[in-house]
Structure formats: C-alpha cells, structure tokens
Amino acid sequence: MKKSVLFGLCFVLVLFLAVPGAISAKEIKVLSQFPMSGIAGSLPEFGWGYIDGMNWVNSKEGGSGVNGKPIKWYLEDMRYSPTVEIANFNKYLAAHSKDEFLMATGYITGGLKPLIDKVNKEEKIPWLDGSYSTEIFGDEGGPTKFPYYYSLGGTYGNQLKLLMKWIKENDKGKGAPKVGLVYSPTAWGRDGIPEAKAYAKKLGLDVVSEIEYPYTATDATNECMTLRKAKAQYVIYHGYSGAGSYTASFFKTAKKILKEVQLMGTHYTSGRFPILVCQASYDGYVGVATRPFFDSVPRSKTPMDNPFVKFVHDFAKKYRPKEYVAHPMKPGGIKDIFLYVEGLSYALMIQKVLVEADNAGDLTREGVKKALDNLVWDFNGMFGGKTFSYKSHTIPMLRMYKAKVVMVDMDGKKVPTGGVYPISDWINTDEVKW
Amino acid sequence: MTDLLQTVGTGTLIGLVYALLGLCVVVIFKASEAFNFAIGEFLVVGSFLFYIMFFDLNLPIFIALPLGLLAAGIVGALIEYLTIKPLLGRNPISMTMITLGLWFFMRACVQLIWGSDTYSFFLDLPDITLETEQFFFLSDPIWAGIFSILTFILVVFFLFRTRWGLAIRAVSEDQAKAMAFGINARFILMIIWAISSICIAVAGVMISNFGALAAGSGIVGLRAIPVVLIGGMDSIGGALVGGLIIGICESLAGAYIEPMGLIGFKDVAPYFVMLIVLFIRPYGLFGTVRIERV
Known part of the structure; x- marks a missing residue:
C-alpha cells in the first residue's frame, strides 16, 4: 500500500514538474513565401527546394535544426501577389506568438512596401526577401530606414x-x-x-x-x-x-x-x-x-568545380530524382536549378542565423536580427570561397x-x-x- | 517619311492578325448576338493543339498545321455543343455570360494540362525578311500578315460563295426564319464556332511564333475588343478596318508618342481610339445602327 502511495506521489510529482515544462517549451517557427504560381509562371521548384532544405536542416545530417531543436516551418505560395503575401503574413502573426514566430521571408518588392511599418516598427521581425529593390535596400533605404528587412542578393x-x-x-x-x-x-x-x-x-x-x-x-x-x-x-x-x-x-x-x-x-x-x-x-x-548559375543544357554537362554547385546538384538528385531528370520543358521537372537553389538557400540561411542566435543565448527576434547583422559567411562555398557580411542588409555578391x-x-x-x-x-x- | 512608312507597315502586319481575331468575334456575334469573351483562351488552346502536332509529334508543318487547326475546330464545336447550344433561343446576354465563364474554365484546363510554363516556339518558316536601306520588315510578322489575310479571305469566300456560307448568313439574319426554311440552325451555329476557333488558332500560332507560347498568351485576344467596337460588332469589313486601325495606332504610339515621354501609351492607345470612335459612332464605323421602338 505504502509503495503504491509512494509511486503515485512520485508520478504526480513527475507530472507536476515535466508537463508545464513541456507545455511552455518554446517552438521555433518561421514562415516562407515564394511565387510558385501566378503571372511569373509555374515555379514549384521554389517550394521543392525549400521543403527539401528545411527537412534536411532538421535532420541529423543537416545539423538537427537549431542545436537539436527542430524548426517548425510554414510554406505559402503567394502567387506573385503582394496582397496574398501580406494576408498570409498577417494570418501567421495572428496565429503564433512573438516568442515563437521568429522569422519570415517573402519574395517581391510589392509585398515589402506595404509591410514597412508592420515589420520594422510594430512586429520587429527579421524578414528575408528575394526582392533586390534599390529603393528598399539601396542608399536611400537600407538598414537605418528598414532595420528588419534583409535581401538575399545585390540591388538592381x-x-x-x-x-x-x-x-x-x-x-x-x-x-x-x-x-x-x-x-x-x-x-x-x-x-x-x-x-x-x-x-x-x-x-x-x-x-x-x-x-x-x-x-x-x-x-x-x-x-x-x-x-x-x-x-x-x-x-x-x-x-x-x-x-x-x-x-x-x-x-x-x-x-x-x-x-x-x-x-x-x-x-x-x-x-x-x-x-x-x-x-x-x-x-x-x-x-x-546574384547566384552562381550552374545549370547547363543538357544538365549532365554542368561544370561541378564549385563546392556549392556540386552540393546542390547532389542534393536535388537525391531528394528530387524524378524532377531532376525530367524533360526541362514539361510540367513536373526542374526547369532551372536556380529556382530550386533559391528555396534551398532560404532554408540554409534560416538555420544558420537561428543557430547563431541560439549560440549567443538569445533565440528571439532581436537575437536573430543581431545574428543577421553580425553574419560573416561563405554560404557553403556559394561564392567560390569568398565571404560576405550583412552590413548593407543585402548579400552584395x-x-x-x-x-x-x-x-x-x-x-x-x-x-x-x-x-x-x-x-x-x-x-x-x-x-x-x- | 521613311520612318512613318516603316511604322505604318509594321502596324499593318500586326493589324492583319488583329483583324483576324476581330473576324472571329464578328462571325459569332452575327450568328448568335453573343460576344465571345473566351477568345484569348481559344487562342491558347488552338496554339497548344498545333504545338502538339508540330513540336511534340514532329509532324511536318504542312500536316501539323491542318491537323492542329482541325483539332481546334473540333474543340470549338464541342464547346458550342456543350455550353452554347443549350442556351439557344434565350437572351444572347446569357450566352455572353457563358463565354465569360468559359474564359476562366478554359484557362484552368490549360494550366492543368500544360502548366504555366513558357514553351519555346520556332516555326522556322522560310526567311522572307524585307531589308533595304530604308525599310526593315521581319520575316515572322510578314508571315503572320500573309497567313492572317489568307485566312480572312478564305472565311469571306466561304461565307459569301458557298451554300454553307449562305446557310450561315441566313441563320445570322434570322434564326427562326432560317429554321422555317429547313436550315438546321443548331448545326450551323456549331459550324460557326468551329470556324471561329480555327481562325483564332491561326492567329494564335502566328502570335506565338513572335515569341513563345504560354498559358498567359491569351491576353492578346483582348485586342479583339477594340477591333470589333471600332469596326462594328456585326461587320466583317469593319473587323478588317478595325484591326488595321488598332495595329497602326499601336505602332504609331510606340514610335512617336512614347519617345515624347508618354511611356506606356502604346498599350492604352487602342482603347483611346476606341473611345473616340464610340463617342462619334456608338455602333462602330461599319456597325448596323439599330433603331428600337419602345
């Protein structure tokens, strides 16, 4: 009887200590949006690269997320529409807490402009973008004006x-x-x-x-x-x-x-x-x-002298074998591996800065921003071994x-x-x- | 002066393609008083059917073109049978509304079948580029002009010199009377939609040959709206004149007005001209003036 009571008490104690901890354990959430359909054409490659990339960064082989903590990622097709991009972002803001929703990404200038105040003043959430807008990221804009906007390429x-x-x-x-x-x-x-x-x-x-x-x-x-x-x-x-x-x-x-x-x-x-x-x-x-173009026609003749190029081709071959070899001009194939790389690059960048923030003991939006601002990286050899810093909030290569x-x-x-x-x-x- | 002639010439070649698009709208309007808003999607479907014959099946052009056009005609007839025929005898507005629905339905079907990708489109027709010291007319627009005017003439010949054409004109005049004379108006309407689809496909193939083919290429079909509103909704000659006006007007705006700083005016110019014409002649330059007693 005593044993049972003791066991019961221990069980309650364990529950008391463990469950609230489990409930309060913070998740790491990020939202990414790409134009996978709409006027720019059918570009599912963005999504394939991102899905494969995020699954990989969460795997043991890819570094187990953020120091062992998985990244909960969300992907949306914004159909090349600023309205859709903004609506999706607002939807996720409403559904997730500030502590957990740490980063967002977008892809067009039209979406960046209406979100200037929301992202940079109200939410203060680091935002990576495929836009190379001079107005936002150039001399007239840049980190002082738009501190939470970051571009993944040099301005137009x-x-x-x-x-x-x-x-x-x-x-x-x-x-x-x-x-x-x-x-x-x-x-x-x-x-x-x-x-x-x-x-x-x-x-x-x-x-x-x-x-x-x-x-x-x-x-x-x-x-x-x-x-x-x-x-x-x-x-x-x-x-x-x-x-x-x-x-x-x-x-x-x-x-x-x-x-x-x-x-x-x-x-x-x-x-x-x-x-x-x-x-x-x-x-x-x-x-x-802004990226190494490394997709010859036919694909088999692509030079593999850059480590990032080789990594990407091996990656696509492994995770999208059918799409990689499919006819380039038929729906269902990777038409230009650059598109696949875009999705993958976002996944790699997201993991990199989240890990840096976590290592600095500040896995918050502010911590991620600091990690981005201090980032010096060769992007896995993307630029032939050259490194870049994010001081201009663009990858200036x-x-x-x-x-x-x-x-x-x-x-x-x-x-x-x-x-x-x-x-x-x-x-x-x-x-x-x- | 040479410049002006070059600009007018370039506009004329494109205008002939627009005229063909206008004709496709006019023949349907004359027969059923419905405006085919899905013309752009018919253009895309027709072009893709040719694409299959020529690029996918590798057939020579003299076989691929008739087969592709025949397939486009069958699609047009089928669509008429399934969507327009049940509405015969009802208000033409309902048919026009159906074509609006068809626009979106066909676009979705095109994307489902061919995706939203861009397909390279090189017909490699014999090079007949006209290049002198003063003039430069590219081969592809010349071919487009030739094919368009030939198709236009063929349709006019069919309408005015054959028994089938007579039946079509009878149905266009008055469906009920034509039926009373033993003409199968329902079948005739199907023929009209098939002819219209074939002509749109010819225009589609020529336009795709300027660049490439994509699900979004149908936007060119919207040029048919100013063409028929300027020429007159029920005038075949008006379609030709309207097409030429739009083509030349676009060309002149691009060459002379845009460089003055009005960048983008080329796209607006056709609608601008259309508004002026409609203010002066609400039924278009050659459209039948209707007098309705109320």
Missing part, C-alpha cells in the same frame, strides 16, 4: 551599375558607348533605373533610348526599331522573367533587327530558362547575377556571365545546348567605389 541599382561598368571597360569603339534601356512598366522594372542613368553619365556613357516594354506586348518590332534608330550599341533588358514569352519575343526580334548590338540584362533574365525559351537568340547575352548557346540536331529537331558562363570573379559591391 548595383546590378545595372555593374553592367554599365562592364560596358565602359569593354567598349572598343570610338566615342561614348550608346546604351539603350528596356524595362518593364512595373516597380521592379523601374527600380534602379535612375541610379543606372546617373552612373552611366558619370562614366561617360550615352543613354540614347529608354523604353518601357510591357508584358502584354504582342511583338517587339517597334521597340527594336526605336533602339536601332537611336543607334544603341548596348541594350540592357531589365525587370522581366527569363521564362516569359515577352522575353522570347524581345530576344528573337532584337537578334534580327539589332544584329551588332550587345544584349545585356539583370539577374532574372540570366540563366538556363532563357536558353530553353529564346534558344539561339540568347547566344552572346551578357548578364549579371554579384558576378558577370555570358551566354553561349549552340543549336544541335537531336532526333530530327534542333535543340539548344549551352549555358551561361562566368566572365568575371565574384564582386562584393559593398567594396566597390562607384
């Missing part, structure tokens, strides 16, 4: 300025090089244009034409004829998806009307996707990018690439082969004196 202003710099350094003609600017009539397209024009003026380049080419254009003949009349020698195409039919239309037309012109562009029109869509007309394109596309006969059809190959080393724009 810096990307455009780097293109101008490349023109200046590589132009072999006489007189001021003539530059044409073609951009989308969106906040994205217009972003960085004033900075680029001012920098072009400083370098002595002549911006001879400025065209807003809409996504809804039926063809690009007029735009290309205007550039031809203006005698543009370099055309910078900015604010478009490399996967859009309008991009194919522009490149196809430009290649015929602007035969001697060097076509150039920013991050989202550099990569594998434009090779598949624009084919031979993409040959010779010079672009600037940019690299120039050139496309080489060759059409070959395959089963009686002409198919494109090639890739975009680096023509510069990684450039830390925080260290460039513009």
Whole structure:
C-alpha cells in the first residue's frame, strides 16, 4: 500500500514538474513565401527546394535544426501577389506568438512596401526577401530606414551599375558607348533605373533610348526599331522573367533587327530558362547575377568545380530524382536549378542565423536580427570561397556571365545546348567605389 | 517619311492578325448576338493543339498545321455543343455570360494540362525578311500578315460563295426564319464556332511564333475588343478596318508618342481610339445602327 502511495506521489510529482515544462517549451517557427504560381509562371521548384532544405536542416545530417531543436516551418505560395503575401503574413502573426514566430521571408518588392511599418516598427521581425529593390535596400533605404528587412542578393541599382561598368571597360569603339534601356512598366522594372542613368553619365556613357516594354506586348518590332534608330550599341533588358514569352519575343526580334548590338540584362533574365525559351537568340547575352548559375543544357554537362554547385546538384538528385531528370520543358521537372537553389538557400540561411542566435543565448527576434547583422559567411562555398557580411542588409555578391548557346540536331529537331558562363570573379559591391 | 512608312507597315502586319481575331468575334456575334469573351483562351488552346502536332509529334508543318487547326475546330464545336447550344433561343446576354465563364474554365484546363510554363516556339518558316536601306520588315510578322489575310479571305469566300456560307448568313439574319426554311440552325451555329476557333488558332500560332507560347498568351485576344467596337460588332469589313486601325495606332504610339515621354501609351492607345470612335459612332464605323421602338 505504502509503495503504491509512494509511486503515485512520485508520478504526480513527475507530472507536476515535466508537463508545464513541456507545455511552455518554446517552438521555433518561421514562415516562407515564394511565387510558385501566378503571372511569373509555374515555379514549384521554389517550394521543392525549400521543403527539401528545411527537412534536411532538421535532420541529423543537416545539423538537427537549431542545436537539436527542430524548426517548425510554414510554406505559402503567394502567387506573385503582394496582397496574398501580406494576408498570409498577417494570418501567421495572428496565429503564433512573438516568442515563437521568429522569422519570415517573402519574395517581391510589392509585398515589402506595404509591410514597412508592420515589420520594422510594430512586429520587429527579421524578414528575408528575394526582392533586390534599390529603393528598399539601396542608399536611400537600407538598414537605418528598414532595420528588419534583409535581401538575399545585390540591388538592381548595383546590378545595372555593374553592367554599365562592364560596358565602359569593354567598349572598343570610338566615342561614348550608346546604351539603350528596356524595362518593364512595373516597380521592379523601374527600380534602379535612375541610379543606372546617373552612373552611366558619370562614366561617360550615352543613354540614347529608354523604353518601357510591357508584358502584354504582342511583338517587339517597334521597340527594336526605336533602339536601332537611336543607334544603341548596348541594350540592357531589365525587370522581366527569363521564362516569359515577352522575353522570347524581345530576344528573337532584337537578334534580327539589332544584329551588332550587345544584349545585356539583370539577374532574372540570366540563366538556363532563357536558353530553353529564346534558344539561339540568347547566344552572346551578357548578364549579371546574384547566384552562381550552374545549370547547363543538357544538365549532365554542368561544370561541378564549385563546392556549392556540386552540393546542390547532389542534393536535388537525391531528394528530387524524378524532377531532376525530367524533360526541362514539361510540367513536373526542374526547369532551372536556380529556382530550386533559391528555396534551398532560404532554408540554409534560416538555420544558420537561428543557430547563431541560439549560440549567443538569445533565440528571439532581436537575437536573430543581431545574428543577421553580425553574419560573416561563405554560404557553403556559394561564392567560390569568398565571404560576405550583412552590413548593407543585402548579400552584395554579384558576378558577370555570358551566354553561349549552340543549336544541335537531336532526333530530327534542333535543340539548344549551352549555358551561361562566368566572365568575371565574384564582386562584393559593398567594396566597390562607384 | 521613311520612318512613318516603316511604322505604318509594321502596324499593318500586326493589324492583319488583329483583324483576324476581330473576324472571329464578328462571325459569332452575327450568328448568335453573343460576344465571345473566351477568345484569348481559344487562342491558347488552338496554339497548344498545333504545338502538339508540330513540336511534340514532329509532324511536318504542312500536316501539323491542318491537323492542329482541325483539332481546334473540333474543340470549338464541342464547346458550342456543350455550353452554347443549350442556351439557344434565350437572351444572347446569357450566352455572353457563358463565354465569360468559359474564359476562366478554359484557362484552368490549360494550366492543368500544360502548366504555366513558357514553351519555346520556332516555326522556322522560310526567311522572307524585307531589308533595304530604308525599310526593315521581319520575316515572322510578314508571315503572320500573309497567313492572317489568307485566312480572312478564305472565311469571306466561304461565307459569301458557298451554300454553307449562305446557310450561315441566313441563320445570322434570322434564326427562326432560317429554321422555317429547313436550315438546321443548331448545326450551323456549331459550324460557326468551329470556324471561329480555327481562325483564332491561326492567329494564335502566328502570335506565338513572335515569341513563345504560354498559358498567359491569351491576353492578346483582348485586342479583339477594340477591333470589333471600332469596326462594328456585326461587320466583317469593319473587323478588317478595325484591326488595321488598332495595329497602326499601336505602332504609331510606340514610335512617336512614347519617345515624347508618354511611356506606356502604346498599350492604352487602342482603347483611346476606341473611345473616340464610340463617342462619334456608338455602333462602330461599319456597325448596323439599330433603331428600337419602345
């Protein structure tokens, strides 16, 4: 009898001590949003990369979450809509406590702007974003104005300025090089244009034409004829998806009307996707990018000399075997591994800063912010061993690439082969004196 | 002057494609007084059907094109049979509403089948680029203009020089009377939808050849609205004139107005012209003026 009473008392004592502890054990929650559908096209690769990445960082192989504590992650498709992105964020804010909901990520400038006060003043939650907005992350914005916003790439202003710099350094003609600017009539397209024009003026380049080419254009003949009349020698195409039919239309037309012109562009029109869509007309394109582009056509010919590149391909092969080998232009395959890498990069970055915050003994929103501000990292070798710091709240690493596309006969059809190959080393724009 | 001619020429070639789109709306409107708002989705479906024949099955273009267009015609007839036919005899507004529903339904189906990806589209037609010191007309728009005007002429020939065409015109004039004369109006309507779908597919294939094909390519179909409102909802000649006006107007706005600082005006210009025309002639330039006694 005594034994039973003693056992009962012990059981109650254990319950009394353990259960409240278990109930009060804080969870680590993060929300990520990507444009997996909508006007930018069907891009499930973002989600696949993120899902595989988060599962991996929570596994033993990937470091067991945050020092053994699993990260509870949520993923939403914001359909390239700021409204959806904001609504999702508000929904999660309402459903989760400040102590647990430590970080959020988004992907478009349109979502960042309406959330400025909510994120930076009311909630004070670290927010990683795929936007490279100059207005938010450039000289006019940045950490002092938007302390909780962080971008995973260099601003469009810096990307455009780097293109101008490349023109200046590589132009072999006489007189001021003539530059044409073609951009989308969106906040994205217009972003960085004033900075680029001012920098072009400083370098002595002549911006001879400025065209807003809409996504809804039926063809690009007029735009290309205007550039031809203006005698543009370099055309910078900015604010478009490399996967859009309008991009194919522009490149196809430009290649015929602007035969001697060097076509150039920013991050989202550099990569594998434009090779598949624009084919031979993409040959010779010079672009600037925030990530290593490492997905050749065919994929089997991708150089694996960068440790991060090798890691990503092995990772995708292991976790998405069917999608990795699927036909690139059929639904269900990884069309451009860059998209998969984006999702994966967010997962790696989230784990990295949460672990840093935990190691500093401050696993709170403020602790995560401090971890981001103090972060010095090589991103698992993404930039060829170079490290970056988050002092400008952007990953300021940019690299120039050139496309080489060759059409070959395959089963009686002409198919494109090639890739975009680096023509510069990684450039830390925080260290460039513009 | 050379510049102006170049701009007008470029606009004319695109305008011919718009005219074909306008014709597709007009023939349906004449027969049933319904406006086909799903024209953009018909364009995408027709283009994808051709894509399957030409790019997936690797058929030569002279086989792939007729087969693709035939498939587009069958789809058009089937859609008419399933959605429009049950509404015959009712208010044309209800048919127009159905086409609005079809717009979204077809878009969802396209995304389900082909996803939202962009498909490269290179027809590799013989290069007939016209390049002189003064002018530069690209091969693809010239082919688009040729195919569009040929299709337009074929449809007009079919409507005005064949017995089937006579039956179609009879149904367009008055369904009840045509039926009284022994014409199967229901079947004729199905034929009209099939013809319209084929013409839209021709326009779709030509437009896709400018760039690429995607589920979102259907947005071009909306250009048919200013075309038919300018030309007149029930005028075949009006569709041709309206198409040319829109094409040239877009081209002029892009070449002369946008460089003056009105960036983006090219997209607005067709609707601007449409408003001016509608203020002056509410039934369009060649539309039938209706006098209704109340």
